[in-house]
Amino acid sequence: MTELGGQARNPARVRAFEGVLARIEERIAADGLTVGDRLPGERQLAEQLQVSRSSVREALRVLESLGVVSSQVGRGPDAGAVLTSRPGSALTGLLRLHLGLATLSLREVVDTRLMIEQWSAGHAARSGAGLETMARAIAAMDAARSPEEFVEHDVAFHAAIAEASGNRLTSAIMQALRGAVQRFAIDAVVRLGDTGGLQADHRRIHDAIRDGDAATAVEAIAVHLERAYPSTAGPAS
Amino acid sequence: MTELGGQARNPARVRAFEGVLARIEERIAADGLTVGDRLPGERQLAEQLQVSRSSVREALRVLESLGVVSSQVGRGPDAGAVLTSRPGSALTGLLRLHLGLATLSLREVVDTRLMIEQWSAGHAARSGAGLETMARAIAAMDAARSPEEFVEHDVAFHAAIAEASGNRLTSAIMQALRGAVQRFAIDAVVRLGDTGGLQADHRRIHDAIRDGDAATAVEAIAVHLERAYPSTAGPAS
DNA sequence: GATGCATGTATGGTCTGACCATATTTGGTC
DNA sequence: GACCAAATATGGTCAGACCATACATGCATC
Known part of the structure; x- marks a missing residue:
């Protein structure tokens, strides 16, 4: 230092x-x-x-x-x-502060998240890891009775994708990115009113990973993030 | 807390x-x-x-x-x-500490760097940004008379790729990753003895970005990192 | 008026020593 | 053995002092 x-x-x-x-x-x-x-x-x-x-x-x-x-x-x-080892929480604070300082834009954070999630999904499609956790999260979202509850399991779903990469660093970054944009996630659920589209995305991602179809998984994640953060995530990648 | x-x-x-x-x-x-x-x-x-x-x-x-x-x-x-705004130096310290604690492995760091660099190169191939900086760095590496000098311009080359993405967050992460594995870079140059292979990689990356050939750029970067960090970077993506 | 040096002063950097709050350890009492 | 009170080790906080630094000020000089 x-x-x-x-x-x-x-x-x-x-x-x-x-x-x-x-x-x-x-x-x-x-x-x-x-x-x-x-x-x-x-x-x-x-x-x-x-x-x-x-x-x-x-x-x-x-x-x-x-x-x-x-x-x-x-x-x-x-x-x-x-x-201890909590690189994630440290990164969360770092991102929050720099977002507040306008050093970083929401667009940059969401784009970065897109990058990591697509990369992780590619790995997951090859290894088939984390499928059970994803399925459980999808079921829990179906049963959710409030936006907050839905988002809670949504976090678990996306965390499972990141962890499927087997890379603790990208997982930690992913966790921090997710934390930094957390408040926008609930907004998105409330704004959309219906979680059907989001859940359809989730199932498409899960199925693509299950079938080892990396290309479809990557594309489905792009669609999903665009739905959740419109006008923020651009046609990145 | x-x-x-x-x-x-x-x-x-x-x-x-x-x-x-x-x-x-x-x-x-x-x-x-x-x-x-x-x-x-x-x-x-x-x-x-x-x-x-x-x-x-x-x-x-x-x-x-x-x-x-x-x-x-x-x-x-x-x-x-x-x-101020120096998320990069903060991330560098964070990574170095967690590497020291064995919370993170070199493999994970190099894989993450591969992810970011490929993603950035894809963007660069579409925008054509940073080509001049890359060319200057390559020329400077040609003229370098010591491993240290070579690596110094190598850093500039890879930083140019990251910056070409236009995303300050990925640039900062990239900078931090580079800093965390810096000492291995000089080792690699000394070990290889000849920088011809590395420079050939650099030219191939540069040319692919110049020609807007994202696929070739992505593949060339994988080859390059595998050459610099053998047995560390796996066949990730 | 311009220049240059001595002094003033606001700032962070460091240290000392004290006291508080908390939680375990210890030891005595029943 | 169970229970409770005191001792103790730890981090958390505070107040006050002094040092080093670097700009600001103002006076003396030219």
Whole structure:
């Protein structure tokens, strides 16, 4: 995280918390720390690294925002800074902020989601993974009695597609993208009034993946996202 | 953050710096703040939000790690916390950490990069954007006298493909992915000894985009990444 | 008036030390 | 053995101080 400070005109100038980040990163690599392991306490870490506890805390806040650690108060085996793995939630926050800053447009987010979902569906069509989860989600959407409930299972359906790729990174990105456009999804369901079209899309996607027909799956996903986010997703790809 | 539903009895469940984050986010949305605008000073912010300066600083560290603000010391128009937009560097740090934690494998990162680069190349073949930049990068690689110099222009070449998509989000992700696997790129150049194959790939990609031949561009990129990261990138897509 | 240097000042960066809130651990009591 | 109170370790927060930096100001000089 040495580039956090922006311009590195003076390389000798490293803020204390950046040094802490570097040392913690080193330790993760050297000691082979992994998810579930605990970091030393803030006070202990401060003493080891010869910085103040404030600096340690700033570094921990950064790691927490990146979804790498999770802090628990109290005492016992679960207390303290524990290494976790939540790249998805970190990405969600990142996207939300940049959407708010107008650094990114909804169009760009939806297009990216289209890219990932089509790519994942292609993989799914070859591996046949996740079909059961998708079918269950479709059935649950049929039984849904409110837009919110429908969208809840819709999320599960699309998450199943992403997970079928077997790639945790694309899954995490997908999850974050979905989170960033979540509020538009409910709007879409309410606006359409009828979920028949969306469900027809879902069945078409599921069937294409089941039949190993990647081309149809890819096309069906494009149709589906265009239906859900009209005038946003362009004729991308 | 997410656990323990109900019990809104104790307001201390939200940490102070999280409140600061929320308030700053609100202000960005409400005041329409955008890149280049300045936030109030740390001391002033602390007083306005009725928290300590430490809490304000922790919130600012989070925003900085997400590529939303950049802090400059000193005095003047450029000093203080300025809103920026560097989702790329934030993503780079995120990926590097999660790679270190073994949350993500190199394979997953390279596969994701393949996805984005193929998608971008498809767009580029349709729009013809970025061809000049690509050609310049290829020429610069020809003239390079060290692996490091070669890789430097290689980065520019692949960045041009990503930017040709016109999607800042995929560009940022691409930049981050590239940064995460950077060290493997130099290894690859040294290992191959001869950059002729890589350059042939580059020319083939460039020519396909120039000719609007998306299918060839996509295939050439797969070949290229397989050459650079053998046994890592699978026959993905 | 223009120039240049000394001083002022606002800003982030860091540290210290204290206290609070929480949750486990410990140990004593019944 | 069960139960409850105290001790303790941990993160969360705060207040205040000082340093380093870099622009702003103003005076002295030319």
